[in-house]
Amino acid sequence: MRMSSSDPKILGMGSPVAVDSGLGTVTLVEGSTFCVSDSLGDIRPGTAHGMFFRDARVLSRWELLLDDQPLEQLAVRSHEPFKARFVLRKTPQAGLADSTVLVERRRLVGDGLAEVLTVWNLGQEDTALSLTLRVAADFIDLFAVKEGRWGPSASEAAVAAGDLLLTDQDEPGRGLAVHATAHPVVQVDGLRWQVVIGARSQWQAQVFAQPIHDHRRVPPITRDAEDSPTNRIRAWRATATRLTATSPMLSQVLQRTETDLGSLRIDDVTDDSPAYVAAGAPWFMTLFGRDSLLTSWMALPLDSDLAVGTLRELAKTQGTKTDPRTEEQPGRIMHETRRGPVGGPTPGGNVYYGTVDATPLFVMLLAECWKWGAEQTHVEELLPAADAALAWIDEYGDLDGDGFVEYRRKTDRGLANQGWKDSYDAINDADGNLAAPAIALAEVQGYVYAARVARAEIADALGDPETAVRLRQAAEELKERFDAAFWDPKNGCYAIALDDRKHRVDAVTSNAAQCLWTGIVQERRAGQLIEQLGGPAMDSGFGLRTLAEHMGAYNPMSYHNGSVWPHDTAIAVAGLLRYRHVPGAQALAHHLATGLLDAAAEFGGRLPELFCGFSRNRFRFPVPYPTSCAPQAWASAAPLLLVRSALGLHPNVPQRTLNLTPRIPADWGTVELTDLRLGPATVTIVAEGNTARVHSLPHDWQLHIH
Structure with a gap:
């Protein structure tokens, strides 16, 4: 998440000390x-x-x-x-x-x-x-x-x-x-x-x-x-969706998710913005770009206002100038903000921008909020920020004009790696050699693809066909270039990245699964990719490993080179169910979801930031990572993405449509979302297996259950 730098004094990077004094924490x-x-x-x-x-x-x-x-x-x-x-x-x-x-x-x-x-x-x-x-x-x-x-x-x-x-x-x-x-x-x-x-x-x-x-x-x-x-969280629970299941284990996890996300809400804003979500405790109780955006996306079925609040807060600090100390650039969405003592760790100021993925994720989330019923005034207010973000992708994110977004830190004071795997040793090839920057990450190209498609949908709805056509064409061109440059036939997988010489960084990683989520994966590649992800090298039994165990840098006790991150596995599940028509995709999605929820049960219903990637055949329980954050926002929200993906839940409030493709695992029993807010509508969804019922849907809406 946020733990790498060649200089451990910068940005709080470097290994955290254990907080346990011997009496528990x-x-x-x-x-x-x-x-x-x-x-x-x-x-x-x-x-x-x-x-x-x-x-x-x-x-x-x-x-x-x-x-x-x-x-x-x-x-x-x-x-x-x-x-x-x-x-x-x-x-x-x-x-x-x-x-x-x-x-x-x-x-x-x-x-x-x-x-x-x-x-x-x-x-x-x-x-x-x-x-x-x-x-x-x-x-x-x-x-x-x-x-x-x-x-x-x-x-x-x-x-x-x-x-x-x-x-x-x-x-x-x-x-x-x-x-x-x-x-x-x-x-x-x-x-x-x-x-x-x-x-x-x-x-x-x-x-x-x-x-x-x-x-x-x-x-x-x-x-x-x-x-x-106590009263703040009680008031929030009164407005949030109630998610329950007949499975006692899943209900316990969902209850813990609601409680933890409620505690991670920050509502000390000075205007009328909704609350936004912090990254996690104990060390990251502040607004982060990538973490808060992905958490908000996952939490949409629980509280869509969190996403709107997060977008509005991030728009306030969107880059307006070029500053190599903070890596600020016009249109760039920040990595983190801090309010600590004078002389704190953020180089050049209280806001640091060294992330390559928050900017396209901002555009993706805005379009998703629009579909989930965000107020039109809020969407229109944020559209200039989204367009500035897309301009950053073209003008600053693509460092060499090859059509891919790359990163290279601007000074020795910044993060060496600027994707979600941002520890210094996270981007390596099959032999374990570190990639040289500038680095183009696979999943980031997927985010850019999805951002362009998402903004095109808004353009269509707002009567701007020229923008819609331009962005869709750019997205499709990126999809073709991505497949040609990143597909590694030797491994049957997309490479994690391209290095400074545009060579594939050929490690087998979970990053490829995130490409399924954004839809950038070519149909003809999906089957082989799913087979690779479902093999014992990637599947720990409790979730998807970040790095396959036959890779040179694999270490199940590492931060990013073989551990399991719940949010990463949940995104993989969402991606697999997006390609559910491909043989093996749905079965693997259910298997990964079951393993992750079994891990949650072992952790008392609360998924930690990450845990070790040992095989379930070796240890019948998930082995904790010593300095993992808990509660941690995107880990807490991961079960919500599992439920949403299993429901195949895709509302489109502007078009007054609700699409469901329920594929509920048998051991979940019946899943119910009560008082789900979709713009002006409030509905209840009850699903089991491949069936679903929707109550209180307005008469002028269309319901499609597949």
């Missing part, structure tokens, strides 16, 4: 704020733990001690992504097996942190104890934390009016205020309560950690406030 997330602690609820110094607000660590220590000793874990529960309960006890005294002091920490994360501390005395005598909360902040940029580059803390601590104030000396407008009830003694290193609790009684205190931005405290979060995380 609990990640809570809400909007762009997240908190990483151990299973005691402690944020321990010297680790990647912390609470992060606006891309800076505003809490680097938050440790609870009882009588100056750590507590002992009993249980931890987190039924929503933004809150958790930690159940603990006082460590028994030497020679005793039991303890009579129980401690509960109830934590809520939003624009800050609120915690309720409750201590029960279960004994028959009164007990005197001290409770200490050690607090510190270092205000380090989150990428420095991610890579273990702590550096010296720039924090200054002071006590004022009973509050602990922590200030960033490098950026004085940034800070943190901590205050609490129950009359603690406040010192520069934390809070301390001296309490006596009666027999069979309890004591309670509330603690609030409020980030300070631009010299102003954010409001403290409470459980009952109208804009609390």
Whole structure:
């Protein structure tokens, strides 16, 4: 995803440090704020733990001690992504097996942190104890934390009016205020309560950690406030589509998908734009180009407003000038935006543009939103951005005028690889040799093809046949050139890329499956390609490997060279079902979907960013990748794309048509989408096997079930 650079100090690239302190890890997330602690609820110094607000660590220590000793874990529960309960006890005294002091920490994360501390005395005598909360902040940029580059803390601590104030000396407008009830003694290193609790009684205190931005405290979060995380996600669920299945496993996965995508929504916009979606926790709670666009596409059946919000936010930062430091170019859609401390990792500014695929994906998503019923005013508002994106493809994306979009970073400060497989070693040939830039990726040519076709459809609808004909002709010419240049008859597969000499980079990879999704694959190639994708070298049993196991660079424990990425497998399933008439396509799609959902069940219903690509015959369970993000947006949305693809769900609101080609796997049972919004219409779809029923479709719409 975002982990490669020749200089690991840039863009937070390089291997992330593990956040696990040995006591497990609990990640809570809400909007762009997240908190990483151990299973005691402690944020321990010297680790990647912390609470992060606006891309800076505003809490680097938050440790609870009882009588100056750590507590002992009993249980931890987190039924929503933004809150958790930690159940603990006082460590028994030497020679005793039991303890009579129980401690509960109830934590809520939003624009800050609120915690309720409750201590029960279960004994028959009164007990005197001290409770200490050690607090510190270092205000380090989150990428420095991610890579273990702590550096010296720039924090200054002071006590004022009973509050602990922590200030960033490098950026004085940034800070943190901590205050609490129950009359603690406040010192520069934390809070301390001296309490006596009666027999069979309890004591309670509330603690609030409020980030300070631009010299102003954010409001403290409470459980009952109208804009609390609980109420925000409740309001969103009331408007989102309800997806259910008679399969308990699929229902669990879909419920987790809804919850996680709800927590990854960011709605702190200043205008009337809908919410947009962040890339994932813990390290990527911000808007990304590629990640947010693909997630929004997948999430259309759940909430189409997310896609509109994402497009509108990305249009605001669309490139307008040429700047080699940030790789900005006119019309280019950005890679990521950051709001961290001064001197943060984004070269040349807070927005970095070094991605080759977000720009065509922007055009694809706009056309898809139009079909799903986005307001005409929003589509017309975004059309100039789409046309600027298409102009970027022709004028800047095609570096040498050969008709393909390539990438080569503009300085040594940028990403070496700028597709979705952006680790430094991700683009290699069958022998494992790295490709030399400029590099033209296979799936990117598919995105460009689909973008031109999509924009042509809008042009037809808006009475602009000249533009429609021009774009369709360009798309078909690209399809022919792509087949001639990328098809590798030796492997029966499209090459992952062309290198600087226009030689095929001949590794067998999952990138070719994404070409099926965009429709750039020639019909005469589909059968052989599907056979290659379905072989044991690519199929792990839990999903599609990123690289075939007989390739030189294959490593099932790597980031991009043999691992399984759920979103990648889901896109492959969508591509296979697009070519469902080709022998073997539907069977392989169902097999891959089943394997991926089996993996989700092993992960408690939540698909991680990626997991290791070991064969299911070797390990009967998916092996986790140590630093995988969870929840991660496009992994969370992947089950939605599986369901949409199995339904063959293709609405066209402007034409008032709904097309369904249901091919529901037998073990899913009945799948139901309740209150699916398609522009002004709200429908319910119930499907099983090859049959489907649609309720509440307006009388002037046409329904086609194939």
